[in-house]
Amino acid sequence: MSVIDITPAAALATVFPIADVVGADETVECAAGRVRYVNGDYAASAPALAAVATEIAAALPQYASVHRGAGHLSQLTTARYENARTVVGDFVRARTDDHVVFTRNTTDAINLLSRAVPGDTVVLDIEHHANLLPWRRSGADTTAKPELDRRCRVVTCRPTLAETLAALTDELHRAPAALLAITGASNVTGEVLPLSRLADIAHDAGARILVDAAQLAPHRAITVAGHGIDYLVFSGHKLYAPFGCGVLVGRGDWLDAAEPYLAGGGATADVPSTDESEGENEVAWRSGPARHEAGTPNVLGAIAIAAACTAITDLGFERIGLHEHALRTRLEEALDAIDGVERLSIWSERRDRVGIAAFTVAGHSPRAVAEYLNDAHGIGVRDGRFCAHPLLRHLGHPEGAVRVSIGVGTGSDDVDRLAAALRELTTRA
Structure with missing residues (x-):
């Protein structure tokens, strides 16, 4: 170069x-x-980016509904949509078995994950509301759903980063937590956090780490596997692909064990008749990304994100x-x-x-x-x-x-x- x-x-x-x-x-x-x-x-x-607009213009004449369609345009659009997952996974250097789930935006992706976390979440008070409010809501209905007995524990940042990391470490070791949810770069000041170090802090305490990369992904290379990130979220509209789509990338076990984010077509493997006897009337839900992508997805948004990932990679x-x-x-x-x-x-x-x-x-x-x-x-x-x-x-x-x-x-x-x-x-x- x-x-x-x-x-x-x-x-x-x-x-x-x-x-x-x-x-x-x-x-x-x-x-x-x-x-x-x-x-x-x-x-x-x-x-x-011009390359994103060009890709969307090329896909529009051949646009059709994805999955389960035998028609040529449906198969072509499905291939583009599923290829977008591969491109996004490669862009952030995800693990081979990670799920790549398309969402509406970063906020949507974090709300989705908040329903899958089996325990407390620790956050800093510097976060965008998208990485604060979903965790507060995740344990709101503990009476009706005891499995949602999860708390959001907020750590106040200290005058220096070193002191802040020490406070996070103390909180994660003070009581068990399932997840550390942290921004990759502040949306207010632009300050970048040390992702690998934060991942080590979380893992040493037996927790996983979510990185909100909405402000980081357009600017810096992110390596999910290399940085030790368990879950990563970002939005297309901040990545030069303003077509209303976001991404959740990460480990599949929590996502496959969680209730589907939306109930509807595409997320189901089998739906029994309503008059079947008790015990035989359970919906069979899919695993993998489809579990949380019910309904017709934002196909063009996913294609746009993939095009942006490719264009940014080409720019370097x-x-x-x-x-x-x-x-x-x-x-x-x-x-x-x-x-x-x-x-x-x-x-x-x-x-x-x-x-x-x-x-x-x-x-x-x-x-x-x-x-x-x-x-x-x-x-x-x-x-x-x-x-x-x-x-x-x-x-x-x-x-x-x-x-x-x-x-x-x-x-x-x-x-x-x-x-x-x-x-x-x-x-x-």
Whole structure:
């Protein structure tokens, strides 16, 4: 692989051709006139890669219902759908016997797994609500269903990562737990967690580990087997495949033992007649991914995720990482140099981050800053509490913050326009 020169020099532009990302050359009207739109909201939903749009366009004329169809288009679409599982499994280096279940999104995938975990779950208070609330609900109906006697045990993060890992270790050893559910990268600050070390901590305590990779998968290579991850979840819409599909990858025993996530066609092996005698009226459910994919699945969403996995692999995580590191460094240095701008961090020590930065601007609400950037400069960012209310309170900003996030369609001029706009905001009367 050739070495790519990516530096934070003033002339740096996106290393990926603008045609690689759908809508990268979109223009909008703002106070400055019609300008190219700066998409600083990749962490919420990334635009589609051109390769993904091309794959979907090719699949649409041949689209048909999957499984059990004898027709040519049904067989062709089924092959594409099932091949998507293989592509996704290969993308995250899953074990050969892992299940790859397609869901609606990351939230859906975690809710699915929450019904299969046979014991307590330990989480940190830095998590997105998608990795907090399902665990709180998993033991809500213990009277009617004693088997759901499971608790969510929340550990408060400490000032340093080392102290936080020690607190997690203590909690996992204090009382038995079935699962440690942890983010791979914070959706607020972009700080990356040490997955292999966390897996070791969980396994040493007799627990398994779930990694919420919604913010990590688009930026870094993940090795399920190599990192020791038991379950991995992520969303297509953050992986440059915005077609409403997510993924749960992981060990099959808990999933096969759990009640089907949805009751319906496709999840069943046999449904007896309702007038059969007691004891012979049990539905026979399938095992494997089909057990939790009742109904017609989001076929095009699965195809899109697989296409994104292939396209990202072709681009190369080394190339993506170099590009992102240069732009993230440029962004952080620019934010830190502006009076009144405070950049947020979970831990005091300098941590590896993906292309996300959250900040506040003294004297301005997060919504006012976001509206100003859009209305005056054609720059789109996120504001609020990012579905991570406990973390924002922990960071001392219960009212929220502004978040800018970057991706393969981001260039140095985008970062420079954001920095110039913030300087203007903080220095004007």
